[in-house]
Amino acid sequence: MLCPCGSTLSFNACCQVFITQKQPPCTAEQLMRSRFSAYAIKDGQYIFNTYGAAQQLNQSVGEIQSWADECLWLALVIHESEKNTVEFSAYYIVDNTLCELREKSNFNLEQGLWRYIDGDITEHNEIAKIKRNETCPCNNYATAWSAKKDKKFKHCCGK
Ligand SMILES: [Zn+2]
Numbered sequence: 801m802l803c804p805c806g807s808t809l810s811f812n813a814c815c816q817v818f819i820t821q822k823q824p825p826c827t828a829e830q831l832m833r834s835r836f837s838a839y840a841i842k843d844g845q846y847i848f849n850t851y852g853a854a855q856q857l858n859q860s861v862g863e864i865q866s867w868a869d870e871c872l873w874l875a876l877v878i879h880e881s882e883k884n885t886v887e888f889s890a891y892y893i894v895d896n897t898l899c900e901l902r903e904k905s906n907f908n909l910e911q912g913l914w915r916y917i918d919g920d921i922t923e924h925n926e927i928a929k930i931k932r933n934e935t936c937p938c939n940n941y942a943t944a945w946s947a948k949k950d951k952k953f954k955h956c957c958g959k
C-alpha cells in the first residue's frame with residue numbers, strides 16, 4: 801500500500817513508523833504528513849496524541865475518530881513547509897462530495913517531540929458532487945494514494 805501522505809513511498813517505509821511509534825517525526829512536515837495518513841487509515845488515537853498538551857484538553861479521541869471515519873481522505877498536497885509551519889491542502893470525500901481543506905498549520909516541539917498546535921484554514925470548499933458512474937476524482941490528484949487508474953467512482957473510492 802502506498803503511503804496516504806503522497807510521498808510515493810510505501811506506507812511501511814513512510815508514515816507507518818511514526819503512527820506505530822517506532823520513531824518520532826524529525827520535522828513538522830513529517831508530523832503533518834503522518835497526521836494526514838492517520839486520518840486516512842482512521843487512527844484517531846494518533847491524531848489525538850500528536851496535538852500539543854494544551855490542545856489535547858479541548859479534544860476528544862471520539863470526536864476526532866468520527867470525523868476521520870466520516871471522510872474518505874483522498875490526497876495531500878504540501879504547498880509550503882518551514883520549520884514550524886506547514887501549508888497544505890487535504891482533499892477528501894464526504895457524502896459523495898469532493899472537498900478541499902487548505903490550512904496553514906503551526907507546530908511546536910514539546911519535550912523534543914513535534915506537536916500540532918493549531919492552524920488557519922484559508923479555504924474550505926466543496927469542489928464537486930461525484931456521480932457514481934464518473935471517473936473517480938482520485939485520478940485527478942497525483943498524490944492520491946488510493947487511485948485505481950480510470951476506475952469509476954463506484955468501483956474505486958466510492959465503494
Ligand atoms: Zn507518508
Ligand SMILES: [Zn+2]
Nearest residue numbers: 936938956957
Ligand atoms: Zn478513487
